[in-house]
Amino acid sequence: MSEIKTRFAPSPTGDLHIGGLRTALYSYALAKSEGGKFVLRIEDTDKKREKEGSKDQIKSLLKLFGLDWDEYHVQSERVKTGIYREAARQLVKRGLAFYCQCPPKDPQKKGAVLEMRDPCRDKGLRSGAIKLKVPDSGNVSFFDFVLKKKISWNLKSVADTTLLKSDGFPTYHLAVVVDDHEMGITHVLRGHDWLPSTPVHLLVYKGLSYNLPEIGHLTDILDPNGGKLSKRKGSVSCQALLDDGYLPEALLNFVMLLGWAPKDNREFFSLDEFVKNFKKGDLQVSNPIFNREKLNWMNGEYIRRTDNLRLSRMIFDLFEGKYSLREIEVILPLVKERIKTLRDFESLSLFFFERPEIDFSLFGKNWQDHIKSSFVALKELKNWDLESINKVLLKSIEENHFKTGDFFMDLRIAITGKRVTPPINESLVLLGKDEVINRLDRLI
Numbered sequence: 001m002s003e004i005k006t007r008f009a010p011s012p013t014g015d016l017h018i019g020g021l022r023t024a025l026y027s028y029a030l031a032k033s034e035g036g037k038f039v040l041r042i043e044d045t046d047k048k049r050e051k052e053g054s055k056d057q058i059k060s061l062l063k064l065f066g067l068d069w070d071e072y073h074v075q076s077e078r079v080k081t082g083i084y085r086e087a088a089r090q091l092v093k094r095g096l097a098f099y100c101q102c103p104p105k106d107p108q109k110k111g112a113v114l115e116m117r118d119p120c121r122d123k124g125l126r127s128g129a130i131k132l133k134v135p136d137s138g139n140v141s142f143f144d145f146v147l148k149k150k151i152s153w154n155l156k157s158v159a160d161t162t163l164l165k166s167d168g169f170p171t172y173h174l175a176v177v178v179d180d181h182e183m184g185i186t187h188v189l190r191g192h193d194w195l196p197s198t199p200v201h202l203l204v205y206k207g208l209s210y211n212l213p214e215i216g217h218l219t220d221i222l223d224p225n226g227g228k229l230s231k232r233k234g235s236v237s238c239q240a241l242l243d244d245g246y247l248p249e250a251l252l253n254f255v256m257l258l259g260w261a262p263k264d265n266r267e268f269f270s271l272d273e274f275v276k277n278f279k280k281g282d283l284q285v286s287n288p289i290f291n292r293e294k295l296n297w298m299n300g301e302y303i304r305r306t307d308n309l310r311l312s313r314m315i316f317d318l319f320e321g322k323y324s325l326r327e328i329e330v331i332l333p334l335v336k337e338r339i340k341t342l343r344d345f346e347s348l349s350l351f352f353f354e355r356p357e358i359d360f361s362l363f364g365k366n367w368q369d370h371i372k373s374s375f376v377a378l379k380e381l382k383n384w385d386l387e388s389i390n391k392v393l394l395k396s397i398e399e400n401h402f403k404t405g406d407f408f409m410d411l412r413i414a415i416t417g418k419r420v421t422p423p424i425n426e427s428l429v430l431l432g433k434d435e436v437i438n439r440l441d442r443l444i
């Protein structure tokens with residue numbers, strides 16, 4: 001069999017989202033698992049929908065996730081070579097497409113009815129936009145290698161579709177077919193959204209006598225609350241998730257499992273391991289669910305496995321220098337076990353930087369005794385280290401017959417303002433004696 005070649009073909013119309021990352025990842029793995037090539041192709045022929053910065057964001061994020069490409073193409077640059085126009089003209093010559101001079105219709109417009117057959121199809125015009133002349137009867141079909149079934153359409157339900165606009169720019173339908181053919185793509189993998197376009201592509205492939213690549217559509221990622229995952233229902237943009245404090249390798253690992261599962265249900269994979277284990281037959285037909293709790297759990301696991309120096313740098317960058325690297329390095333070991341995202345660093349360690357407001361309703365019923373005794377015990381302490389602090393507090397608990405858990409909870413609240421914090425005695429060491437004594441004193 002010839003070498004496998006896949007592509008990721010995003011349109012630069014906005015943020016790269018989780019679904020796009022998944023398509024890129026699976027396409028990459030499909031090629032690399034068989035020693036093949038992975039192509040990045042920017043599909044930017046619809047200049048009206050293009051968003052500035054989107055192309056660069058796609059490239060830098062793919063690099064960040066390690067999805068490096070072997071070839072890079074930009075469709076708007078390829079327009080100049082005339083290949084799309086040439087292909088469209090071929091189709092006209094073969095009687096499979098026609099010129100049309102109607103003003104372009106806006107399919108988004110309310111009340112717009114999609115006419116299956118275009119009034120210009122039999123006029124024999126010699127200039128204008130070029131549209132596909134869909135045969136009046138028959139079917140088109142292909143075997144979807146992800147969905148693992150044959151899918152067919154009755155041509156009566158397929159519309160005469162624009163392939164080349166009057167300005168000479170191809171539409172997606174023409175450009176995608178010409179490019180997949182020209183670039184020798186063997187496997188086309190894309191989101192389910194694109195399935196309705198496939199019959200048009202199939203007719204173009206046939207019309208141009210191109211060999212059909214294998215085509216597969218990945219099932220939609222679902223929102224845990226129902227429906228498709230969408231921007232509206234929370235951040236699904238990769239950049240937004242990174243800004244929320246997810247590690248790229250954790251995010252990528254999470255995405256690996258949104259539609260693929262190895263036979264042994266293993267969950268942790270580096271990109272290399274994923275590629276080694278990837279089999280296109282293991283792509284799932286059922287819809288994956290974007291489970292934020294699982295992502296949080298996985299991210300926490302990755303945080304625990306990452307060395308402190310790298311984590312500190314990432315936290316430093318995330319907060320754009322709000323905390324110094326030194327501060328982060330000192331506090332990180334105390335919070336590392338508990339944070340799920342890098343953003344949690346701030347909420348868990350804020351009390352190191354600011355005296356917290358105290359919500360008195362959090363305290364237990366003996367809080368005043370607990371705080372007074374801590375104050376007395378700690379005030380006299382000469383050596384401000386963990387061992388001495390432990391010792392003197394436990395002694396006070398014993399002498400006063402306090403309950404250990406209640407005592408430390410009240411002390412924790414008095415110092416941090418919260419019930420869930422890093423280990424309290426270690427935090428006292430880090431805060432320093434003066435600050436601890438002050439925080440207790442103000443409550444007495």
Ligand code: GLU
Pocket residue numbers: 008009010011043172176189190191194
């Ligand atoms: N340009 C399309 C997109 O933005 C690509 C669809 C395909 O892969 O064929 O997703």
